[in-house]
Amino acid sequence: MNKAIVVRIATGLWLPVVLIALWQVAAMAGWLNPQILPSPWQVVVRWYAYLLPMEPYDAAQSSYAAWLFSGEMIHDAIGTLYRVIVGFAIGAALALPLGLLMGASQRVYSWFNPLVQVLRPIPPIAYIPLSILWFGLGNAPAIFLIVIGAFFPVLMNTIAGVRQVDSIYLRAARNLGAGQSTLFLKVILPAATPYILAGARIGVGTAFIVVIVSEMIAVNNGLGFRILEAREYFWSDKIIAGMFTIGLLGLAIDMAMNKLNNHLLRWHRGLEH
Numbered sequence: 153m154n155k156a157i158v159v160r161i162a163t164g165l166w167l168p169v170v171l172i173a174l175w176q177v178a179a180m181a182g183w184l185n186p187q188i189l190p191s192p193w194q195v196v197v198r199w200y201a202y203l204l205p206m207e208p209y210d211a212a213q214s215s216y217a218a219w220l221f222s223g224e225m226i227h228d229a230i231g232t233l234y235r236v237i238v239g240f241a242i243g244a245a246l247a248l249p250l251g252l253l254m255g256a257s258q259r260v261y262s263w264f265n266p267l268v269q270v271l272r273p274i275p276p277i278a279y280i281p282l283s284i285l286w287f288g289l290g291n292a293p294a295i296f297l298i299v300i301g302a303f304f305p306v307l308m309n310t311i312a313g314v315r316q317v318d319s320i321y322l323r324a325a326r327n328l329g330a331g332q333s334t335l336f337l338k339v340i341l342p343a344a345t346p347y348i349l350a351g352a353r354i355g356v357g358t359a360f361i362v363v364i365v366s367e368m369i370a371v372n373n374g375l376g377f378r379i380l381e382a383r384e385y386f387w388s389d390k391i392i393a394g395m396f397t398i399g400l401l402g403l404a405i406d407m408a409m410n411k412l413n414n415h416l417l418r419w420h421r422g423l424e425h
Contacts, residue, residue, distance in 0.1 A: 198392075205220065228394075232364075242295070244352060251308070251309070276297045
């Protein structure tokens with residue numbers, strides 16, 4: 153492994169390791185109520201139990217691979233990721249073309265901006281009662297809320313990206329004979345890409361927040377639902393284990409988005425690899 157990567161990982165890990173060690177010491181010293189704040193070791197044990205399959209392996213019922221991935225946590229994580237991916241994809245697909253049009257056309261901007269500015273400050277959580285009335289319970293209301301949560305970050309960043317294109321580039325392209333479509337595809341869209349990707353990254357983070365809240369209210373599975381269920385039984389260790397799982401998934405998605413950004417923006421950052 154590259155030495156620079158090892159150093160970067162070690163730099164990022166030392167503070168969490170110290171905090172967890174202090175937490176464990178405080179728990180072992182009896183300074184913490186285990187019912188309210190269990191020790192890190194208790195959380196790890198519960199997380200492992202949450203990960204394991206719930207039933208003993210039976211070759212007659214399923215394959216070993218299917219059994220190995222039949223744990224409650226894996227099913228909950230898959231359900232949460234499904235909602236995040238579908239909701240974000242729909243929200244971004246709606247926001248991107250509208251943002252490009254609003255950024256490129258003052259007329260379109262004047263038509264839609266008042267409505268956008270009225271709706272944008274409303275938090276997605278405020279739509280929960282309506283989403284349940286319109287869609288009932290299950291995936292549909294959760295995905296609807298995620299669409300709203302992902303839509304506005306992508307929209308606003310896309311508008312800003314298109315409007316921030318330097319007029320020198322536009323004039324130079326026109327002087328070279330570029331038509332409107334070429335100008336849009338070869339100049340405006342590439343120049344706005346960093347803003348669009350930044351909005352997508354924010355939108356994914358918002359989608360994760362919204363999905364956990366929606367699963368606590370409108371869905372009967374997923375990480376959010378499991379955390380709320382654990383609260384009902386005073387399983388503090390399982391609550392923290394679920395929170396830890398959410399953090400790991402969020403970190404993995406953010407790292408993937410960062411790698412995608414670096415790949416797509418090599419020209420923008422002067423990177424060769």
